[in-house]
Amino acid sequence: MRIECVTCGYPYPEDRLPHLCPECGGLFDFVDPLHFNTKDIQTDMPGMWKYKSSLGFADGYQPVMLGEGATPLIWVNKLDRKIGLKLESQNPTGSYKDRGSAALVNYLAWRGITKTVEDSSGNAGASFAAYAARAGISAHIYIPANTRGPKREQIAMFGAHIVEVAGPRSAAAKAVIEAARDEVAYASHAYLPFGLPGIATIAYEIWQTCEGVGSIVAPVGHGGLLYGIIKGFEALEAGKYIQRSPYMVGVQAQACSPAVAMYYGGEPGAEESCLQTTVADGVRIVNPTRARKIIEWMGRDRGHFVAVKEADIHKALSELSHMGVYIEPTAALAWAALGELIGKIPEPIMLILSGSGLKYH
Ligand SMILES: [Zn+2]
Structure with a gap:
């Protein structure tokens, strides 16, 4: 590849x-486009590894894994519609990031890399720490000083070395780049492309479970989730398994919506598009790395971005919880956008619920 x-x-x-x-x-x-061929599906492999050939690993390679992928897809009702929920919250560390981390860490292991640095105090950091532990790769995770909560505890429990950096989130990002040397790889979930084929397996699973999905709605921080799914459907198009990808909607919190601003012609990295805090802290990213490519792919008619209000995120979280679906506020963004999407985008609509509520407090 x-x-x-x-x-x-x-x-x-x-x-x-x-x-x-x-x-x-x-x-x-x-x-x-990524390689996808139904002939290559290995039904004896667990989770997303049945698509091992599309992940770019040779036949003989034995991947390290924790049971990522093959997440449940359930249907619920909203405004007289059946809405699909892809429960990515049920991955091993509680978020879709596990698919990307598994692909990335196996790539690093295959390259013989034993020392890494990464900067995330959130789901990505917790996920990377787990897979690094599983692969026997040392990980130093740079996080803003005073970051507390279950995700930090997860990172520490997996045995990663936490490096606290004073100042804003950008200070941790700067410090990690300085720490990356020839023998220490910056295993960035945001910049490196190696996790994308892992995230693309969400598309293969959706396609194999329910052919004919009209639209997919997902939260966007850096955009890796939506972009990975786009890449998966692109692979299905290239393999002639589908004629056209589903319509794609990227959702951000209005308080921090740089990708929405870029979609409507704003400048990338414009601080004014991300001035407020949001309960959807997993997508509070000023300069989303994959937004430009997603917008290019969307063109005029293949998808669009929306921003949702804080009150609607809280309401969405409550509605989903009252149906027994326990997710973090970032994952509720997709549900929060439904009110303005139903009737305007192709159906059936499938939401990607990105992370578990068990890690939020
Ligand atoms: Zn270049």
Whole structure:
């Protein structure tokens, strides 16, 4: 699978693990659609690993795994519609990030990397710490000082070294880049493309469970979740299994909605689009790495972005909880957007519930 800088075409080096293009600072991405062929599905493999060939691992490679993927898909009612819920909250560490972490960590293990640094105090950090532990890779996770809560506890329990960095979130991001050296890889979930084929397996599972889904609605922080799903459906299109991908909707909290602003012509990284705090803290990202590519893919008629109000996120969380679905506020974004989406986008609608409520407090 060929990986190049999306800006200048610089090929991804085999002897180093840069998180951005060393020539121009651009983002690395897969050049061609991911490979998907139903003949290659390994039904004897657990979870997402039945799609191992689409993840780019050779036949003989034995992946480390924790049971990621094959999450349940259930149907509930809202405004006389049947709405699909893909329960990504039920992955091993409680979020969809496990699919990306599993793919990324196996790639690192295959490359023989034994020392890594990463910067996330949230689901991505907890997930990466788990898979690094499983693979025997050491992980230093840089987080803003004074970050507390269940996700930090998860990171520590998995045995990752927590490095506290004073100042805002961006200070931790800066410190981690300085810490990354030749023998220490910056295993960035946000920048590196290696997790995307893992997230793409969500699309294969949806397609195999219910052919003919009209729209997919997912929360967007960096955009890796929605972009990974787009890549999965792109692979299904390339393999001629579907004629056209479902309509894609990216949801952000109005308090921090830079991708929505970019979709409507705003500048990337504009601080004014992310001034307020939100209960959906998992998507509070000022400069979403994959937003530009998602917007390009959406074009005029393949999808759009929406922003939802704080009150609607709280209401969504309550509605889902009262149906027995326990998720974190970030995952409630998709449900919160339903009110303005139903009747305007193709049906049936499938929501991606990204993370568990058990980790939120
Ligand atoms: Zn470049």
